[in-house]
Structures are given as structure tokens and as C-alpha cells.
Amino acid sequence: MLFDLAQSTITSEVGDELQWLSGLPWLLLFLLSLPLIIAAYRTRVFPTGLWASLLGVSIVISVLFVFSPQWLVVLAMVDGLIFVVTLIDFLLLWWGSGRRHANGIDVSRELPRTGSLRVPLDSTLTIRNRTSMRLIGEFCDDLPEQFTSEPMMHDLDLAPGMETTARSQLTAHRRGAFNLERCYLRINSPLRLWQRQITIAVHDRVNVYPDMKQLSDYAMLARTNRLSLIGVRRTRRIGQDSDFERLRDYTRDDNYRHIDWRSTARRNKLTVRQFQSDQSQRLIFMLDCGRMMTNQRDGYSLLDHALNASLMMAYVALQQGDSVGMICFSNKIHAYIPPRGGASQMNRLLQAGFDQFPRMVESRYDQAFLHLSSRCKRRSLVTLITNVVDEVNSAVVGDYLSNLTGTHLPLGVLLRDREMFDAADAPHNAALAATASQVAGEPPRPYTETIDDFTMYRAAAASDILLWREQVLTGLRHRGVLVVDAFPDELTAPLVNQYLEVKAKHLL
Template identity: 55%
Template sequence: MPNSTTEAIGHLANYPWLLLAVVLLPLVIVALVRKTYPSRLWIGLLIIPAALSLAVTLTDAWAYAVIAVDAVILLVGLVDYLMLPGSRGLTAERQLVRTASIGAPTSVDLTVINRGSRSLRGSVRDDLPEGFLSSPEQHPLLLPSRSQLTFRRRLTPLRRGVAELTTVYLEVVSGLRLWRRHIELPCESKLNVYPDMKQLSDYALLARQDRLSLIGVRQSRRIGQDNDFERLRDYSRDDNYRHIDWRTTARRNKLTVRQFQTDQSQRVIFMLDCGRMMTNEHDGMTLLDHALNSFLMMAHVALARGDAVGMLCFSDRIHAYIPPRTGKAQMNRLLQAGFNQFPQLFESRFDKAFLYLSNHCKQRSLVVMATNVIDEVNAGQVTDYLSNLVGKHLPLGILLRDHQLFDAADHPSSDPQRLYRAAAAAEILCWRNQVIQDMKHSGVLAMDLFPEQMTAPLVNQYLEIKAKHLL
């Protein structure tokens, strides 16, 4: 018997790394099956048998020490592993608002409930969708058995759309800190992130103070505003007090206002291009983001003036259609239809979009479409389909500029490569100008704007259309 033991030790002496492999194999199995990993302390302890394994190559006497140390480490690690808490009895609940604005922080309360018999120690991290910032990113966790703990963080969305939070991640450590176990608790929540509506409140504030010129909006003089009397009606909160008919109010004993022809409801329809032409970015926002923000601003202005506003979202198919309506509730419908629209790498089907518009909008409307053109085929489609609306509707086409293209044309250099680049950019800009002129000659109202400077000129164009009664 002693001879057989000595022979086994002699074989181990010939393969010193086999002892280390015997220790590592259980760790690999546990990590793959139970999502449990050794801590740095556990890895540090493995240095001891590794060093002793090297000593075995010098003398067989160290083999007994290696076996003894391995047995102690395995026993301590096994006991500590068996005391490691599992996911049984653990649940998570999340409380957050249903809607948020892009760039605006919102509070999220996360509650971890431990119904088990073992305490938890480690850290907890809530789900973080792509394009979001979290402060803090994780929380320290010290949760006794049969208790619960609530954590609060600030979640800042940097992109609009529907954000899904599905999982809560826990990392618990064992009593001797030799093991770390990753636990995933299902907890599903949805957060609707809308575009920044601060511009709407700023507009309302400046309008009340008669300071719209600060944001580039010009007050257009309405032709026949106080001459084209239409009828008397009951006063509403949004009416101008100067239009109150005091004599009729005294007779009816009820506030009554005079309504003029310029207050009649007209229709505005936005065509939101969600195709590949709107994927370019500027200041971290796509052309579609800039167009949507400007459309919402103009919709706010139009609804405040009693006009009916609708929207058609399309790419290679029709994404959404909101029929033109008046009232404050229409703004919410437009937000719901547009906040989850993103540019897609598909060629926009203008034929489908304009055919759908023709079938669903029979009354004369101001049709506003913002897009980008890069070749003659794309430009020809935009020009042709907008021109076909002339007579039945009033089309307004907006071509969004590319900063890189204009910078290259505006800053030529003596360097041959940059000089050729500037010449090519200038040729493209001349072609774009010709496209704009062709649209205007066919009766289309056309604008050529930088995406971040689109809002004020668009609102001014709308006010000018209203003032001149072009609809």
C-alpha cells in the first residue's frame, strides 16, 4: 500500500500541472452552469498550490504538501460555495413614469425583495437601454433575509422611442468572499421617450410676452383680420379678449366673441420621410429628428390658430397616418405617431405615400414634406410628386442641407485634393439650386435649410401663407 501511494505521488510529480487542473475544473463547471465565478481572493489562493506544484518538479517531498493544501482550499471553497445565496425567493419591482422627454432626467425606483433565509451582499444594477445614461450605474447591496430594499436612480434618455427595461442584475458575494454569483431577475417595464417639448413651452411664453423675434419668428400682418366678420360665438379661454362683443355679452349675460374669416380652420399635413435619405446626422441627431422637432413646433403654432393638423409617416411603406383635426388633443396624437419613428435604410416610396395621401385627404391642404436629395433620380421623384399636388393642395418642399458639403464648397484650398473636393461640392450645390428653382417654377413652395435652423423659417413660412390666404 505505501508503495502504491509512493508511485501515485511519483506520477503526480511527473505532471505537476495536473494538480492545478484538478482545482480549476470544478470552477469552470460552476461558472458555466450556475453563473458563479471565483473572486480575486479565490484566484489569489490558487497561487499557493501553483507555486507548490512547481516545487514538486524539484523534489517528490513537496507532493504531500500540494495535496494537503489543495484539499484544504477545495474544502473551504466548497463550504463557502454552499453558503452562497441563490435566486430562489428573490424578486424585483420597478416604478417609473410611463413617458419622458429626450435629455430630461427621470427618477426610477427599484425594489429588491428577499423572501429567502439568507442575507444578500454585493451590488445591484438595473437594466440600461441603449442610448440612456444612468446615475448611479449600480448600487451597493446589503439585504437581510425576509426584507426588501428600494434604490433610486436618475435615468436620462438620449434618444426618443419606446425603451424596454426587462432585467435586474444582481451580483452577490459569498460569506468568505471567495465566490461571486450573477443573478438575473425578470422585471419588464416600458418607457415612452418623446422629443424635447421645451421649445413649445418657450414659444408659448414668448408669444404671451410678444417677444417671438428672439427665436426668429416674424409676426406677419394678417390681411383683413378685423374686417371679415363671420359670426358671434361663445367665449373660450384661448380667445383674444379684444374680440369680446360687450353689447351682446350684456344682452345674453354670457361672454360672447366676434369670429372673423381668418379664424376659419385650414388643414396642414406633414409628410415625414423615414427613408434612407434622412439617416444623416448632425449634432448627434438624424435629419429625421430635426424634421420631427420642427414639424411639432409648426403643429403647435397651427393648432393654436385653430387649424387642423395631420401627419403621414412613410418609408418603403406607410408607417402611420393621423387625419387632420383641430384641438389640443391632436398634439398628443401627433406625438404618439411620430415619437417612435426612426430612419430606415430603405428607399422611400414616394408613389405609395402620395397615393395614400390622395385617397385619404380630399380637401385642400398645406402639404409639408422635408427630405434630402443626393441624385437626379431622387430629386426627380420629389419634384414630380410635389408638382402633381399643385392645384388640389398647396405643397411645401423642404430640402435639408449637408454641412460637410457646404463647408467643402465654402473653404477651398491650394491643396489639389481639397481643391477638387471644393469644386465637386460647388457643382452639387449648383445642381441643388436648380432643383429648388424647378420646384418653384412648377408652383411648389420650396425651401433649402440647414436641419438645426429649420424651425423658425418653417413657422415664418406658415404664418406668411396664413397672412396671404394662399390656402
């Protein structure tokens, strides 16, 4: 009996010892993972997939040890080796890449200070390795939310004391002022067990302006007398600009009827007479930056289309010798450019409008028109670009525009909602589709099968709104207000045509 009692005691002690040893592998795994957690939190050094693979080997041996205690020695050796190797690799990365990375890695960026909307910008990143280790990994530039880059990432393999240059194209999908403040690097350790993420401050600023390609297109088509290709009509002027200014050399684009034959014979060189306009007229744009201009289509807001068309009209007016100004407003006045002429005025208009965005606030037309009346006393063509969606808004716009009649020449630009027009035309389009199917020889279908009730109700509501909108436009015209009614993406040509008509009829 004593023998059995002693045997049971020894067996229980051995079982307790094995039970304690069976938990040792998991304790070792925890101890190995603890430096990883601390390193990831404090130093932004993270393990790679290779490190996870080594840890997987330890896990497999730990499982074998649970079923067979003979694996204890192997497990201890493997865990110790993994710990020593990962620790050495971590220290090589930490000290080799510089504990203070700003002193070991230099980054500089070359980027134009200005750019155009959706036009790629050439960006160059230069990285200099002043550390004692070879930098292997990848890096990328800091991009604002509205930017895309091609390529996005760059491979990095840089020996100590060397430098590398990476070029990419940045495309802005929104105008405005943007700051690029950082460069991000991901450096691999010598044994590829760790990765260190480094952020280096590199401050640059880029101003993204609306795409001014339309201005160069207009200038080219104007020189070749092909403005009709962009929808600009030739308007016959009442009278001529007959004030003689000077004589100059003939160019290929000049009218041959302006050739001064006496001066040509005297100089033995073709000479033309140049005339100047009878008077310099004034244009003032009032851009609504409130909630009425927040709708978007094809990635552009109503304010984007309004600004593009305004800049195009301003360019044409400045070419005609007129003075152009601008007021940007919502619940307050955001920018005011007094009317001036000359080529430099185009740059002022660009600077005032490129960083204006629609805001979810109610526009204060009273403040805007009070600002206009206090600073613009001379008669001008006042162009208000806005949108009307309800009776209150339309009544306010109509009252303030009509009050300008007599002092100024008011021009109201009301932007159409394409979805509204498409909804109103849905039944008509369905009828045309049914007719086309019959012409094609398909079996006729009842009209009610080509369109559902919801579409009919939607078309009726849209037609009612469009009828009310047409009444608003008619009321403005009866009050002496010039009106331009166009879709936002088709606004440029009607607006320029209206200006040329005003010039031709001498309405100012």
C-alpha cells in the same frame, strides 16, 4: 555485481515513484479547477480574486515540491483545505441565495411610461431579500443600447427579510419604444471566494418622445410677445379675423383695443371681445422615412430634425384653430393620421411619429401621394419634408409636388447638407484667414500655401452640387411650389414662418 544491480533497480524504482509524485500537484490543481469550470458553466457562479490568491499559494507550494519532495505533506494539506473551504463557501452561496432565486429575491421597478429625448427619467429599483443569507454585492438595471444611467451600479448589503431601494436617472439618446426586461445582481459568498450572477425578469416599457420643451417655450414667448427670440417673424395679416365669437374677461395678454367698454361698464369688470378665424384650414405633413433621411449630425438624423420641426409647426397650427394630419412613409405607408383639430390631435401626432426611424430603402413617393389623394379631398397645405441628392430623386419630388398645384397648396422642405456648404466655403474661409493674418501684422503668405489642392477640388465639386441644387429649388418655385431651404438643426423657425405667411396671405 549483484549488489550494484540491486542498487540500480531500487534507484530506478524510487525515481519512477518520485516522478509520479511530482505530477501529483498538477493533478490536484486540475481536480480543484474542474468544479470551478462546471460551476461557472451550469450555475453562473464564478471565482473571485481571493480564490485565485488561494490557488496561487497552492501553485507556489507545488513548485517547491518539484524541487524538494518534503513539501508533499504540506501541499496535500493546503490543497485539501482549499478544496473543503471553497466547496463549503460555494454551497452556502448556492443554497443560501436560493437555488431558485426567483422565489428568494424579489425585484420591482418604478419607471414613468413616457419620457422625452435626452431628458433624465427617475427610475427606482426595490429589492426584497426573502432568502436565509445576507446579500452582499452590487446590482444594476437592464438598459437598452441607447440609454445611459447615473449611477450605473448600486451597492447591495441586505439582511434576510429586509428590502432596499436604489434610485437612478435614465437618459434616452434615441426616441422610440423601449423594453426594460431584467435586473442583474452579483452576490458574493460569505467568504468572498465566489460570486453569483443572478438575472431576474422585471418587465417595463417606456415610450421616448421628441423633446417637447420647444412647445412650452413657444407658448411662453407667444404670451409675452417675444417670438422673435426663436426666429419667428411677426407677419402682417391681410385683413382681420373679424367674426365675433363671444365676450370674456380681460387678461393681461389681451389687446386693449378689443375691450368692450359698454359691457365693462355694465358688468363693472374689464371685458374683451373675442374673435374667431374666418375658416379652419388643413395641414398635412408628409415625412420621408427612406434612405434620404438617414444622414446624422450631432447625434440626430435628418428625420429627427424633420419630426421636431413638424411637431412645432403642428402645435402652432392647432393653436390657430387649424386641422393637422400626418403621413409617414418609405417604401410603404407606415402611419397615417387624418387631419383633425383640437388639443388631443397633438397626442395622436406624437404617437404616430415617435417610433418612426429612417430606413435604408428607396422611398415610394407614388404610394404616398396616391394615399394622400384618396383620403384628402379638401384643399390643404401639403408639406413634404425630404432631401434630394441626385437628379432622379429630385425629378420625382418635383413632379409629384407640382401635380398638387390647384388641388392643394404644396410646400417642399429640402434639407441642406452642412458639410457640403462648409466644403464649398473652404477657399473663401482660407482667404479670410490670410487677410486677417495680414491685418494682424503677420508676414503675408501666398494664397496657395493656405489651402491644398484636395480642398480646392473638393470645394469645386461641392459648389457644382450646390449650383445644381439651387436650380432644382428654382424649378420648384416656377411650378408654383412653396419652398423652404434650411439646415436641419435650423428648420423650425423657417417652417413656422412659412406657415404664418401662408395664413397671413390667405393662400389656402
